[in-house]
Amino acid sequence: RGVKKIAVIPGDGIGPEIMNEAVKVLRQVEQKFGYSFEFQFAMAGGGAIDQVGVPLPEETLSLCKSADAVLLGAVGGPKWDHNPPELRPEKALLGLRKELGLYANLRPVTLFDGMEDRSTLRPEVIAGVDLIVVRELTGGIYFGEKKRTKTEEGEIASDLLIYHEYEIERIVRLSFEMAMKRKKKLTSVDKANVLESSRLWRSVVERVAEEYPEVTVSHMLVDNCAMQIVRRPADFDVIVTENMFGDILSDEAAVITGSIGMLPSASLGQGNSGLYEPIHGSAPDIAGQKIANPSAMILSAAMLLRYSFDDEEAAQAVEKAVKAVIKAGHCTPDLAASGQKAVSTEEFGDLVAEQI
Amino acid sequence: RGVKKIAVIPGDGIGPEIMNEAVKVLRQVEQKFGYSFEFQFAMAGGGAIDQVGVPLPEETLSLCKSADAVLLGAVGGPKWDHNPPELRPEKALLGLRKELGLYANLRPVTLFDGMEDRSTLRPEVIAGVDLIVVRELTGGIYFGEKKRTKTEEGEIASDLLIYHEYEIERIVRLSFEMAMKRKKKLTSVDKANVLESSRLWRSVVERVAEEYPEVTVSHMLVDNCAMQIVRRPADFDVIVTENMFGDILSDEAAVITGSIGMLPSASLGQGNSGLYEPIHGSAPDIAGQKIANPSAMILSAAMLLRYSFDDEEAAQAVEKAVKAVIKAGHCTPDLAASGQKAVSTEEFGDLVAEQI
Numbered sequence: 001r002g003v004k005k006i007a008v009i010p011g012d013g014i015g016p017e018i019m020n021e022a023v024k025v026l027r028q029v030e031q032k033f034g035y036s037f038e039f040q041f042a043m044a045g046g047g048a049i050d051q052v053g054v055p056l057p058e059e060t061l062s063l064c065k066s067a068d069a070v071l072l073g074a075v076g077g078p079k080w081d082h083n084p085p086e087l088r089p090e091k092a093l094l095g096l097r098k099e100l101g102l103y104a105n106l107r108p109v110t111l112f113d114g115m116e117d118r119s120t121l122r123p124e125v126i127a128g129v130d131l132i133v134v135r136e137l138t139g140g141i142y143f144g145e146k147k148r149t150k151t152e153e154g155e156i157a158s159d160l161l162i163y164h165e166y167e168i169e170r171i172v173r174l175s176f177e178m179a180m181k182r183k184k185k186l187t188s189v190d191k192a193n194v195l196e197s198s199r200l201w202r203s204v205v206e207r208v209a210e211e212y213p214e215v216t217v218s219h220m221l222v223d224n225c226a227m228q229i230v231r232r233p234a235d236f237d238v239i240v241t242e243n244m245f246g247d248i249l250s251d252e253a254a255v256i257t258g259s260i261g262m263l264p265s266a267s268l269g270q271g272n273s274g275l276y277e278p279i280h281g282s283a284p285d286i287a288g289q290k291i292a293n294p295s296a297m298i299l300s301a302a303m304l305l306r307y308s309f310d311d312e313e314a315a316q317a318v319e320k321a322v323k324a325v326i327k328a329g330h331c332t333p334d335l336a337a338s339g340q341k342a343v344s345t346e347e348f349g350d351l352v353a354e355q356i
Numbered sequence: 357r358g359v360k361k362i363a364v365i366p367g368d369g370i371g372p373e374i375m376n377e378a379v380k381v382l383r384q385v386e387q388k389f390g391y392s393f394e395f396q397f398a399m400a401g402g403g404a405i406d407q408v409g410v411p412l413p414e415e416t417l418s419l420c421k422s423a424d425a426v427l428l429g430a431v432g433g434p435k436w437d438h439n440p441p442e443l444r445p446e447k448a449l450l451g452l453r454k455e456l457g458l459y460a461n462l463r464p465v466t467l468f469d470g471m472e473d474r475s476t477l478r479p480e481v482i483a484g485v486d487l488i489v490v491r492e493l494t495g496g497i498y499f500g501e502k503k504r505t506k507t508e509e510g511e512i513a514s515d516l517l518i519y520h521e522y523e524i525e526r527i528v529r530l531s532f533e534m535a536m537k538r539k540k541k542l543t544s545v546d547k548a549n550v551l552e553s554s555r556l557w558r559s560v561v562e563r564v565a566e567e568y569p570e571v572t573v574s575h576m577l578v579d580n581c582a583m584q585i586v587r588r589p590a591d592f593d594v595i596v597t598e599n600m601f602g603d604i605l606s607d608e609a610a611v612i613t614g615s616i617g618m619l620p621s622a623s624l625g626q627g628n629s630g631l632y633e634p635i636h637g638s639a640p641d642i643a644g645q646k647i648a649n650p651s652a653m654i655l656s657a658a659m660l661l662r663y664s665f666d667d668e669e670a671a672q673a674v675e676k677a678v679k680a681v682i683k684a685g686h687c688t689p690d691l692a693a694s695g696q697k698a699v700s701t702e703e704f705g706d707l708v709a710e711q712i
C-alpha cells in the first residue's frame with residue numbers, strides 16, 4: 001500500500017491527547033496493512049495564535065496541501081473566545097476548508113451496539129439509526145461578504161448567503177453517489193419557501209436527480225427537518241444541505257444517539273486528500289486529565305483510510321476494533337454506566353490498537 | 357372588559373375546523389368575563405390565491421390593521437407548493453408579519469400533564485420542560501435583498517442576512533422583560549464565530565444585559581443550541597434568537613415534548629395588537645375529517661387574551677380548561693393512546709368551552 005504523508009494537527013484542549021491514540025492506531029494499521037506512514041505534525045488554532053500570532057500559519061497550510069490527508073484534533077477554547085474575528089482558533093478550520101477546497105463535509109451518525117441507553121431519546125426511536133449528513137462546506141453565508149456600517153441610528157451588520165450553481169451541483173452529485181452506495185434515499189434540506197438560494201438549490205437537486213432514477217429524493221424544509229431528526233431519525237439515509245443548515249442539523253443529528261464522543265467527520269474536496277476530525281470540540285474543561293474519549297478521533301482516522309486512501313478494508317478494521325472494545329465493556333468515563341470501571345484515554349487507544 | 361374587534365383568518369386545510377373551536381371557546385370567554393367580541397372573518401393563504409388571486413388581499417390586511425388582535429388558523433398545502441414565490445400561501449404570513457410590524461414571535465413549549473409518553477425523548481429528560489423561544493420575526497435573511505443572476509458558468513443566487521441595531525435591541529429588550537417575569541434566565545443564540553450580524557447581535561445583548569442585572573444571560577452558538585435542546589431541554593428558560601435560527605430552533609423545541617398539536621404562538625409588535633396562531637401547519641391530509649386537534653388553536657386564543665387584551669385571568673382560564681379536558685382523558689386521535697377512545701375536533705372544543 002506504500003508511502004503516505006499524513007499531516008497531523010493535534011490542536012487545542014484534548015486535541016493532543018486524542019490525537020496520540022489515533023496515531024497509535026494508525027501505526028498499528030501501518031504494520032498490519034503494509035503502509036509506510038509519514039506523520040508530519042503542525043499547529044493551528046489557539047496554540048498557533050499563542051506561538052506565532054495567527055490561527056493558521058503558512059507552514060501548516062503548505063504542509064496540509066502537500067500531504068495525502070490531514071488529521072485534525074480540535075481547536076478553540078475560552079482563552080481565545082474574546083479575540084477579534086481574525087484571531088480566533090475557528091479561523092484555522094475555515095481557512096483550511098477554503099484553501100484546501102474541502103467542499104463536502106460528511107458526518108455519519110450511527111448507533112453503537114451497547115450504547116442504546118446513552119441517548120436522551122427512547123431506545124425504540126434510535127434503533128437502527130444510520131444516517132449521514134452531507135454538508136456543503138466552502139460556500140454560503142460562511143464565506144459571503146460581511147459588512148458592518150455605522151449610521152446615526154446605530155450600527156448595521158450583514159452577511160451574504162450566496163451560492164453558485166456549480167457549488168451546489170458538485171455537493172449534490174456527491175450525495176447522490178453516496179446514496180447509491182447506501183439505502184438509495186436522499187433528503188435535500190432547504191428553505192425554498194423563503195430563500196432564493198434555496199430555490200436554486202432545489203432546482204439543481206431536481207436536475208441532477210434525473211441522472212439517478214434509482215434514488216428516492218425528497219425535499220424537506222429545514223425547520224421541518226429539525227423536527228423529524230428528533231421524531232424519526234431512523235427514517236433518514238443521506239441528508240444533503242447547505243453550509244449553515246448543515247452546521248445546525250449535523251450537530252442536532254450527532255446528539256440523538258447520545259454518543260457525540262464517538263462521531264467522526266470527513267471533509268473532502270476534488271482530489272483524494274481530505275481533512276478528518278471528530279465532531280466534538282476541544283473540551284478544555286477535561287484537557288490533560290487522561291479521560292477524553294479518543295473514539296471519534298480514531299474513527300476519523302478510519303474515515304481517512306476509507307476516503308483518502310480508498311482502503312475500505314483497513315477502515316473497517318479500525319471501526320470494528322473500536323466497536324469490539326466498546327462491546328467488551330471498555331470505555332472512557334464519559335460513557336461509563338454508573339458502577340462501570342472506566343479506562344483512560346491511553347488505555348482505550350491501546351485496546352483498540354491491540355484489536356487490529 | 358368591553359368591545360374588542362378580532363380579525364379571524366381560518367386559512368387552509370384544517371384551519372377552518374380548528375378555528376371554529378377557538379371561536380367557540382372565545383364566545384364562552386365573552387360571556388364569562390364580560391367581553392363583547394366582534395369577530396371579523398377574512399381570507400389569506402391558498403384560499404385567497406384561489407379566490408382573489410393573491411395570498412394576502414388588501415381587505416384582509418386593512419381589517420387586520422384595524423383589529424385589536426388577529427387569530428390565524430394555518431395556511432398552505434400541496435396544491436400551491438409549485439406556485440411562484442409571490443403566489444405562495446406563506447407570503448400571506450410573511451406579509452402580515454411585516455405589514456403589522458410583528459417583530460417578536462413567542463413560542464412557549466411546556467409539557468402537558470398526562471402526555472409524558474408522547475415524546476420521542478425519555479420522560480426524565482422532558483420532565484419540567486418550560487421554555488419559551490423568542491424569535492425575531494421581521495428582519496434578517498427573511499427580508500434582506502434576494503438576487504438571482506445568470507452567468508456563463510450557470511446561475512448565482514443570494515440572500516442577504518441584515519440586521520439594524522434597533523431591530524436587535526427591541527427583541528432583546530422584550531426577552532429580558534420576559535425573563536424577568538419567569539425564571540430570570542436568558543439564552544441568546546447566535547453564530548458569532550462566523551457571522552458579522554451575530555457579532556452585532558451579541559454586543560447588543562451584552563449592552564442591554566447591564567440594565568437587567570438580575571437576569572442570568574448566556575450566549576450559545578446555534579449549532580450547540582440545536583444539541584442542547586435535545587440533551588437538556590429542561591435547563592432552558594427564555595431563548596432569544598434571530599429570525600432563521602428561531603425558525604429552526606423553535607420547531608425543534610416544539611417537538612421535544614411530543615405534543616406539537618398543543619403548541620400556540622404569538623407574534624407581537626409595538627402596540628397591543630398581535631397575531632396568534634398554532635405552531636403546526638394546515639395538515640391538508642387530515643382536513644375535513646373532524647379529527648384535527650384544536651388545542652394549539654385554542655391555546656393561541658389564550659395567548660391573545662394575555663398579550664393583546666392584557667387579561668391574564670381569562671388566558672389562564674382557557675389554558676386550565678384545555679389541561680383539565682386532557683387530564684380527564686379526552687383527546688383527539690393524534691394524542692389517543694392505543695385503546696383510548698378519541699373525541700372529534702368539535703367535541704373537544706365543546707369540552708373546553710364547558711370547562712370555562
Ligand SMILES: CC(C)[C@H](C(=O)O)[C@@H](O)C(=O)O
Pocket residue numbers: 090093094247549550579
Ligand atoms: C467552529 C465553527 C466555525 C465550525 C462551523 O460552524 O463550521 C464548527 O461548528 C463545525 O461545525 O465544524
Ligand SMILES: CC(C)[C@H](C(=O)O)[C@@H](O)C(=O)O
Pocket residue numbers: 193194223446449450603
Ligand atoms: C411558512 C414559513 C414561511 C414560516 C417561516 O419560516 O417563518 C413558518 O415556518 C413559521 O415558522 O411560521
